Amino acid sequence: MDPFISVTLAVFLPFLLALAVPAVEKLIKHRIGWFASFIALISFLLVISLVPLVIHGEHFQASVEWIPSMGIEYSIYVDGLSILFGIIITGIGIIIMSYSNGYMGLKEDLPRYYQWLLLFMGSMLGMVFAANTIMLFIFWELTSITSFMLIGYWRNKPESVYGATKSLLVTAAGGLFMLAGFIVLRSITGTFDIPAILQNETLIQTVQGHKLFLAALILIFIGAASKSAQGPFYIWLPNAMEAPTPVSAFLHSATMVKAGIYLVARVHPIFSGTEAWFILVSGTGIITMLVAGFLAFRQIDIKALLAYSTISQLAYIMTMYGYTTYQEPGIGVAAATFHLLNHATFKACLFLVAGIVAHEAATRDITRLGGLRHEMPITFIIATIGALSMAGVPPLNGFLSKEMFYESSIEMGHALGSPFTFIIPALAVAGGVFTFAYSIKFIAAIFLGKRPEKGLPSHIHDPSFVMIIPAAFLAGLIILFGLVPSIAVQNLVEPTASSIMMEAQHLHVKLWHGLTGSLVMTLITFLLGIAVYTRYDSIAEWQNSFNRKYPFISINYIYDGLVNNAKGTLKRFSSFMQPGPVKGYVLALLVLMIILFAIPFLKLSTGFIQTLNFNVEPYEFLVFFFMIVAAVGAAVLPKYLPAVISLSALGYLVSLLFIYLSAPDLALTQVLVETLSTIIFLLAIVKIPQTFKEHITPSLFTRDALIAVSVASVVFILLVNATQGIIPPFESLSYYFIEKAWPLAGGHNIVNVIIVDFRGYDTLGEISVMCLAALGVYNLIHSRGESE
Amino acid sequence: MTTVITKMITRICLPLVVLFSISLLLAGHNNPGGGFIGGVMFASIIALSYVVYGLETIKSSFSPDWGKWFGFGLVLAAFTAFAALPFGHNFFRSAVEFLHIPLIGEIELVSAALFDTGVYFVVIGSLLSIFQMVGEDK
Numbered sequence: 001m002d003p004f005i006s007v008t009l010a011v012f013l014p015f016l017l018a019l020a021v022p023a024v025e026k027l028i029k030h031r032i033g034w035f036a037s038f039i040a041l042i043s044f045l046l047v048i049s050l051v052p053l054v055i056h057g058e059h060f061q062a063s064v065e066w067i068p069s070m071g072i073e074y075s076i077y078v079d080g081l082s083i084l085f086g087i088i089i090t091g092i093g094i095i096i097m098s099y100s101n102g103y104m105g106l107k108e109d110l111p112r113y114y115q116w117l118l119l120f121m122g123s124m125l126g127m128v129f130a131a132n133t134i135m136l137f138i139f140w141e142l143t144s145i146t147s148f149m150l151i152g153y154w155r156n157k158p159e160s161v162y163g164a165t166k167s168l169l170v171t172a173a174g175g176l177f178m179l180a181g182f183i184v185l186r187s188i189t190g191t192f193d194i195p196a197i198l199q200n201e202t203l204i205q206t207v208q209g210h211k212l213f214l215a216a217l218i219l220i221f222i223g224a225a226s227k228s229a230q231g232p233f234y235i236w237l238p239n240a241m242e243a244p245t246p247v248s249a250f251l252h253s254a255t256m257v258k259a260g261i262y263l264v265a266r267v268h269p270i271f272s273g274t275e276a277w278f279i280l281v282s283g284t285g286i287i288t289m290l291v292a293g294f295l296a297f298r299q300i301d302i303k304a305l306l307a308y309s310t311i312s313q314l315a316y317i318m319t320m321y322g323y324t325t326y327q328e329p330g331i332g333v334a335a336a337t338f339h340l341l342n343h344a345t346f347k348a349c350l351f352l353v354a355g356i357v358a359h360e361a362a363t364r365d366i367t368r369l370g371g372l373r374h375e376m377p378i379t380f381i382i383a384t385i386g387a388l389s390m391a392g393v394p395p396l397n398g399f400l401s402k403e404m405f406y407e408s409s410i411e412m413g414h415a416l417g418s419p420f421t422f423i424i425p426a427l428a429v430a431g432g433v434f435t436f437a438y439s440i441k442f443i444a445a446i447f448l449g450k451r452p453e454k455g456l457p458s459h460i461h462d463p464s465f466v467m468i469i470p471a472a473f474l475a476g477l478i479i480l481f482g483l484v485p486s487i488a489v490q491n492l493v494e495p496t497a498s499s500i501m502m503e504a505q506h507l508h509v510k511l512w513h514g515l516t517g518s519l520v521m522t523l524i525t526f527l528l529g530i531a532v533y534t535r536y537d538s539i540a541e542w543q544n545s546f547n548r549k550y551p552f553i554s555i556n557y558i559y560d561g562l563v564n565n566a567k568g569t570l571k572r573f574s575s576f577m578q579p580g581p582v583k584g585y586v587l588a589l590l591v592l593m594i595i596l597f598a599i600p601f602l603k604l605s606t607g608f609i610q611t612l613n614f615n616v617e618p619y620e621f622l623v624f625f626f627m628i629v630a631a632v633g634a635a636v637l638p639k640y641l642p643a644v645i646s647l648s649a650l651g652y653l654v655s656l657l658f659i660y661l662s663a664p665d666l667a668l669t670q671v672l673v674e675t676l677s678t679i680i681f682l683l684a685i686v687k688i689p690q691t692f693k694e695h696i697t698p699s700l701f702t703r704d705a706l707i708a709v710s711v712a713s714v715v716f717i718l719l720v721n722a723t724q725g726i727i728p729p730f731e732s733l734s735y736y737f738i739e740k741a742w743p744l745a746g747g748h749n750i751v752n753v754i755i756v757d758f759r760g761y762d763t764l765g766e767i768s769v770m771c772l773a774a775l776g777v778y779n780l781i782h783s784r785g786e787s788e
Numbered sequence: 789m790t791t792v793i794t795k796m797i798t799r800i801c802l803p804l805v806v807l808f809s810i811s812l813l814l815a816g817h818n819n820p821g822g823g824f825i826g827g828v829m830f831a832s833i834i835a836l837s838y839v840v841y842g843l844e845t846i847k848s849s850f851s852p853d854w855g856k857w858f859g860f861g862l863v864l865a866a867f868t869a870f871a872a873l874p875f876g877h878n879f880f881r882s883a884v885e886f887l888h889i890p891l892i893g894e895i896e897l898v899s900a901a902l903f904d905t906g907v908y909f910v911v912i913g914s915l916l917s918i919f920q921m922v923g924e925d926k
Contacts, residue, residue: 664820668812672828676915679835683923746884746898748818755822756900756907757882763903764865767910771858774914778855781925 003050004062007076007129010046010086014039014122021118022111033101036114037094040121044090047083047125051491054080057498057505061131061195071192077131080495081265084337085128087492088344089255093121095348095470096250102466103246103355113153117250120146124255128262133182133192137175140227143259144171147251151243163239166559170236174226178263181219184212185270198269198502207270217271220263221280228260230318231284234292234311235555241303245355248303253310253347261314261340264321265500268333272324282322282412286427289315293434297536298543302354302364302442306347309390309438312431313343316405323408326415330505334497335404338509341488342389342397342481349386349474350442353379356463356471357446361456366441371451375460378468380447385475389482391439391529392432392522395511397481397488399522402432404509406518429521429528436529441536485509590711597714601721620660627653639691648678665751790840798833798840805833813908817896823904827911834912835919843923854917861909868903 017039025032053060063075097117104113123142130136145168152164182192188210189197197203207213224230229237240252251257264281271277289312296308320336356379358364361372373380389398409428413421462468481488489509497505513519532539551557630653633646651674658667737750737758747753755763809829816822838846872881883899 665822665825668820668825669828672825672832676828676832676835679832679839680919680922683835683839683919745882745900746817746896747900749816749820749822752816752822752904753900755824756817756904760869760882760900760903761879763907764869767862767865767907770910770914771862774855774858774917777918777921781921 001046001049003053003060003078004076006046006049007078010043010090011122011126011129013042014118014125018115018118018122021115025111030106030110031101032110032114033097033104036118037097037101039118040090040093040097043121043125044087044094047086047090050078050083050086051495054078054083054495054499055491057495057503059195059499063131071186072134073132073193074135075131075193076129077195078129079499080492080497081262081337081499082128084341084492084496085255085258085262086125088258088341089121089124089128092250092254092344092348093117095352095473096246099249099352099355099467099470100244100246102464103359104244113150113244116146116149116153117247120150120251120256124259127259131193131195133185133194136194137179137182140178140223140259141172141175143256144168144175144227147171147240147256150247150251151240153244153247154242157242159239160242163236163242165563167236167240169563170226170233174223174233177219177226178223181216181221181223184216184219188212188216194266204270208274213271213274214276217274217276217280220267220271221284224260224263225284226260227263228257228314228318229311230260230288230315232555234288235559237311238299238304238307241301241307245303245351245358248307249348249351249355253306253351254344257310257314258340258344261317261321261336264318265333265336265496268321268324268500269502272321274325278322278325280322282319285315285317285319285322286431287315288312289319289431290427290434293431293438295543296434296438297441298540298547300366302357302366302369302446303351305366305438305442306350306354309435310343310347312435313339313347313390316431317343320405320408323412327408327411330497330501331404331411332408333500334493334505334507335401335408337496337500338404338485338489338493338507339401341492342401342478345474345477345481346386346389346396346398349382349471349478350390352467352471352474353383353386356467359467360460360463363455366445368452368455369446370449371447372460373447376447376462378462378472382468382471382475383447384443385478387439387443389478391436392525395479395482397478397485400482400485400509400511403518403522406432406521407516410517410521425517425521429525432521432525433528433532436525437532437536440529440533483511485511587707590707594707594710594714597718601714601717620657623653623656623660627657640685640688641690643692644678644681644685648674648681651677665749790842794840798837802833802837805829809833813904814901816904817898817901823907824911827908828915830908830912831915831919834916838919838923843920854913854920856913858910858913858917861906861911861913863906864909865903865906868899868906871899 021032021035024035028035050060057080059077059079061075061077063073066072066074097114100113100117104110120143123139123146127136127139127143130139148164148168151167152160154160185197185207186192188207189203191197197207207216222233226233229235237252237257241248243252292308292311292315296305296312299305299308317336317339320332320339323332354364356376357369357372360376361369363369385396389396392399392402406425406428409425413424416424486509489507494505494507497507547554627650630646630650634643634650637643637646651670655667655670655674658664658670734750737754740758741747741750741753745753745757747757809826812821812829813823813826814821816826869879872883873879882903885897
């Protein structure tokens with residue numbers, strides 16, 4: 001199949017079929033999850049079919065015009081990097097959606113769950129295959145929104161709502177920074193197309209020498225860091241653990257949090273090789289790696305522990321991308337890519353284990369778990385494989401990429417020279433030590449030790465095969481990639497690294513490669529890790545006491561302060577802007593209108609029209625007379641009903657005037673709208689007091705009369721000037737429409753042609769507003785009943 | 789409001805007005821009329837019958853879900869906007885075609901008329917659902 005069609009199908013099939021999920025659910029009931037897995041399988045096969053296209057580092061691009069005047073296209077770019085992500089997204093997608101069949105209870109709102117999962121998968125695929133930065137941005141924000149919906153899946157839990165809001169605020173705001181960065185990049189390069197920049201050596205040099213280089217880099221990196229929970233933006237990820245566990249495994253360990261990494265890899269050729277790149281990316285990476293690894297100790301929720309470890313592991317990858325400035329760049333990129341793939345396998349596996357444990361033992365609290373190795377032997381083995389891989393123990397895949405991380409850290413130290421020769425490897429080892437300690441803790445807290453006396457269900461057992469098989473499959477991959485790394489390296493890592501580096505890369509990964517510096521570092525890591533593990537609980541206790549003593553030394557503290565402050569301010573603002581009575585709003589509008597219209601006329605002091613040319617027929621005087629009578633009647637009549645009738649009389653008289661002015665469409669509309677609003681008034685009138693109850697004091701009367709007279713004069717002056725006044729005459733737009741209505745749109749009624757054709761897009765917007773108004777009324781009426 | 793005279797007039801007017809509103813919709817491209825006006829006309833006569841006969845009486849014999857009407861209208865309008873895309877034309881591109889039918893003569897087919905029909909349904913649906921909700925509200 002044509003690669004363009006394959007990619008488009010892989011991206012949009014999940015979107016389209018997500019719409020069909022509720023209908024299919026009616027047919028196959030709770031087996032709907034398998035339908036979702038099947039869709040993921042189709043996307044997976046479509047992505048796999050593209051692998052031969054890029055296996056030797058080639059790439060493919062195709063596009064369709066979207067908004068050509070702004071250089072915005074639907075444009076896809078297939079290379080090793082996007083294929084690697086595509087395989088991770090769809091592959092883990094199949095595993096997660098199958099696993100969900102066992103995890104999600106039958107009473108849950110399954111269609112909504114699978115719909116959002118599919119929408120997420122589609123958005124994520126769209127993002128990694130996007131060649132146009134604007135398209136990338138749109139899919140990027142779609143992943144934030146779908147993630148928001150999935151974290152808040154249990155919408156009645158306040159923690160879910162808090163976590164969902166936090167993730168949306170942080171990641172969507174980060175996305176806006178990224179958009180700003182893209183626009184800066186466009187102002188430098190003149191294009192939104194990423195490959196166009198990547199393939200143009202001179203353009204990259206222009207970017208790196210440009211005075212806006214730093215601005216573009218920082219803005220785009222803020223986007224990446226917020227999505228991948230790096231630096232101060234890490235705070236959303238632990239709270240995102242309120243999502244159902246399969247969602248956490250899918251979005252918040254394997255795919256969505258890697259979007260930031262993807263972005264860094266995608267723009268790598270543009271920005272890397274500069275000092276700023278190293279300081280920003282590696283600096284943020286190293287700090288995050290250490291802080292998040294350290295903070296994992298005090299977590300008592302197993303999912304929170306995994307969340308901190310995800311942050312820390314992503315920071316490894318970030319750091320390696322940053323290293324490329326000062327070393328042979330291929331190594332860092334390849335190591336980062338390999339670790340990315342390995343992390344997706346072992347972390348998703350551990351999350352699935354966490355889900356199994358929570359599902360069977362009904363708790364995720366490590367202080368209440370323990371000693372489950374006898375009751376859940378299979379889960380225990382799978383968890384051990386996953387955790388040891390995370391800890392970097394041979395012969396699992398985590399060991400290989402951890403070795404590569406150490407190796408590139410040593411090189412990095414050498415490149416920077418003393419004292420960094422020692423400092424950088426030492427920091428890397430420190431990160432590894434934390435990882436080792438909490439990996440062991442994960443196993444020990446759940447499966448080792450003694451089973452707690454109480455708090456756990458009496459019968460705990462391995463779950464059904466629906467949940468075991470996905471986790472076991474991932475565990476199998478961990479071992480496979482560890483023992484035979486060439487499978488993953490040749491088919492996925494090398495093409496990816498080649499596409500990031502824009503030249504062919506070759507990698508030799510072996511389990512045993514002699515007693516190198518990195519192996520020594522690994523041994524040191526294990527020794528120190530065991531030492532730290534023995535002090536695990538006292539470290540956690542120290543962290544807790546520190547947090548109690550200084551609660552304000554925390555980014556969450558700042559976040560909560562900001563959000564609560566914003567809530568209060570907005571509340572005050574909206575109660576000021578919307579005090580209640582409609583009269584206030586009308587008053588504000590009219591006063592503003594007077595000011596806005598009066599200013600230009602006061603400035604144009606050339607004077608008003610000297611001679612007014614009124615050609616008024618006698619019958620028109622009659623109409624005007626009755627209009628005045630009706631208007632006065634509407635204002636002074638003491639009861640609602642007569643006042644309303646008087647007002648509608650005025651409306652009908654206006655439509656009569658339209659007929660004289662040969663505007664039949666307007667007249668017709670006016671009559672109908674007047675009729676309908678009179679009927680609505682009549683309907684409402686039976687429910688309210690029959691007389692106006694507001695007491696009109698003389699001062700109130702003066703004020704209102706003054707405003708009314710001013711509005712009338714402003715409108716009068718405006719009209720006179722518009723028809724025969726001092727505003728210089730300009731060519732009326734109507735001639736264009738009169739001329740073009742028939743040849744272009746095949747219509748003689750120009751008003752209608754404008755509405756449905758020339759300005760069709762406006763009309764579409766207007767009818768959407770009408771629908772929203774109806775839905776708004778529905779909500780107003782129904783929510784009022786609830787609050788009382 | 790619920791005198792015999794108004795009831796009688798409403799009853800006689802109802803079919804005429806509905807037909808007229810449809811003719812306004814169809815004639816709209818070349819003569820005064822269009823989806824919006826037709827829709828408002830349709831909505832007013834239904835609203836009038838609600839007021840004259842009482843919401844409950846009408847609903848016992850004729851009670852469509854107006855929410856579906858505006859949903860359908862919006863989808864129809866959006867569909868016509870996108871319909872030109874697969875043929876390689878721009879968003880919102882309209883098409884005009886003339887058909888010669890024996891005995892009847894020439895009929896003009898405009899894709900914009902389909903869009904206008906969407907507008908018609910949105911106007912009817914949203915006005916009447918608001919009307920009905922306000923009317924049912926105690």
